[in-house]
């Protein structure tokens with residue numbers, strides 16, 4: 175009988191063509207969508223005792239009109255009515271703005287219920303709604319009235335009425351969708367009851383219980399979708415089961431100049447297990463800045479090459495590509511692997527050579543920006559693709575890979591630690607590996623916050639580091655003067671610093687330098703020939719110069735927390751104590767809080783958790799590209815426990831054969847079908 179619910183909302187009495195159009199604007203086309211259009215909150219019309227009401231609160235009070243109302247008109251169509259009332263034996267003033275017709279309804283002695291804002295000091299209520307105590311409306315009216323998000327011409331009253339009618343007529347068709355054992359285990363309200371109740375609860379407690387059920391269902395269905403996708407990927411996508419010679423991999427790990435941390439060992443195992451399995455890996459590797467993701471990538475690439483495939487490492491910037499090529503060459507070439515760079519700055523001839531070599535299988539590992547998988551580039555046998563900074567490698571790139579007939583194992587690396595709740599939501603269909611441990615011997619970076627007027631003191635502190643033979647970064651937000659933004663630019667600072675440090679070489683790096691010049695600047699800094707590097711955020715990701723121990727971030731309030739943390743991660747990469755100074759005069763409280771958080775913690779996960787608190791999940795990744803689903807009822811911050819539970823249950827459910835066969839799970843399979851998850855999947 176589900177189809178009845180999928181019939182158009184215009185089947186409901188009172189919903190004509192016009193109204194139906196307006197409802198469509200709210201995303202309501204069918205009766206199901208109407209019934210599942212949930213209130214965002216309730217208006218509380220329970221009559222309160224005046225003694226308990228706080229100043230400024232919106233309340234409903236009952237009392238008797240006492241004295242004649244007085245009306246004052248001023249301006250065009252503006253008026254104010256005031257009348258004395260006795261409420262809980264206190265004489266108070268009730269005031270109505272711009273409702274002159276009210277006067278007729280408030281004769282002395284009348285008992286009325288008023289709802290509005292209470293002013294404790296003036297003993298006055300500014301009334302927005304009123305009813306007479308014995309009116310029909312007062313009898314009928316529930317204490318809690320749902321408030322819905324509105325749009326267009328739709329009024330709250332119309333929506334309430336329409337939903338009420340919809341529930342009366344069609345509520346009986348609402349079926350349970352969750353498996354009964356889950357409903358029982360978590361003591362959830364049955365579905366039909368919950369939907370009825372969430373719209374029209376008897377009291378707050380009931381409303382909360384109904385909301386809890388709906389929230390759980392929402393998270394569960396989302397996780398079910400993710401876990402079903404994962405399972406289908408594992409079962410149906412014919413990935414390659416790479417035959418990895420584990421002995422050789424172990425020998426390689428032993429040959430490294432340092433032992434792996436336990437976290438690195440664990441994630442290496444997770445990754446290699448995936449690569450050896452017959453499905454294609456779809457895994458996110460997250461680890462804080464400096465936690466040692468590169469070497470994990472190198473081990474995976476080595477394993478893939480030893481299994482007879484080629485590997486590719488994709489990075490967001492040319493600078494990073496250069497750097498990764500160097501570190502991978504250092505690690506892999508002594509073992510006889512060919513590592514090449516395919517970047518935009520190559521000559522056409524060189525590029526053609528590399529592409530040909532890739533196609534013939536003469537290059538084992540290639541590093542580049544994402545031009546790497548596009549256009550004219552083909553591999554002989556691509557087994558593993560690793561992308562650094564996963565959010566810049568989108569669905570489109572994955573599609574291109576598949577269109578080339580390849581289904582390599584894919585590993586996404588990110589240094590933007592994502593709180594677990596968000597990770598399992600945004601990347602719900604992926605497996606997640608986390609490096610949650612820093613290599614031994616790292617000293618936490620000491621972060622301080624200075625005002626712009628203290629810039630010279632900061633530079634003196636920097637001079638101290640330079641005298642010890644260390645190097646320093648000065649980061650600036652923009653490269654050109656922009657009156658609008660009034661930001662000190664990198665070029666200016668560069669001039670200033672050259673004057674301040676005549677004894678040192680001060681380099682300048684920004685995005686608009688020609689590629690060749692960028693190279694030279696970077697090389698010069700990496701080799702220690704340049705001691706100070708003034709740079710825009712192009713050094714944000716991945717750059718590794720362990721001798722740099724000092725960073726000043728100019729106009730730090732212009733950066734987000736995640737970005738500040740990334741930037742700061744360029745120092746503290748060696749055994750020496752490192753320092754980071756944030757130069758900022760933030761105006762807002764949130765801006766100040768961000769500076770304080772940076773000074774308090776070096777832990778990327780802790781930082782992102784607090785960032786999330788400051789900003790809320792919607793904002794967390796910046797824009798819409800976040801890939802975070804929008805939930806109607808669930809809140810990722812407060813409902814994270816339910817999210818974990820829902821994920822667990824969904825994972826277990828899709829792993830059972832019975833789920834895909836038994837009739838009692840049909841509503842859930844129907845849901846997956848509607849969501850397009852089962853496209854092309856054949857059940858036996």
Ligand code: ADP
Nearest residue numbers: 432433434435462463464465466467468469613
């Ligand atoms: P990120 O995770 O930010 O990419 P890197 O891979 O660049 O971090 O590693 C940061 C530094 O730590 C590098 O210089 C690397 O050689 C070093 N490193 C990585 N793993 C270890 C380890 N287990 N012990 C000591 N140093 C390590």
Ligand code: MG
Nearest residue numbers: 467468562716
């Ligand atoms: Mg890195």
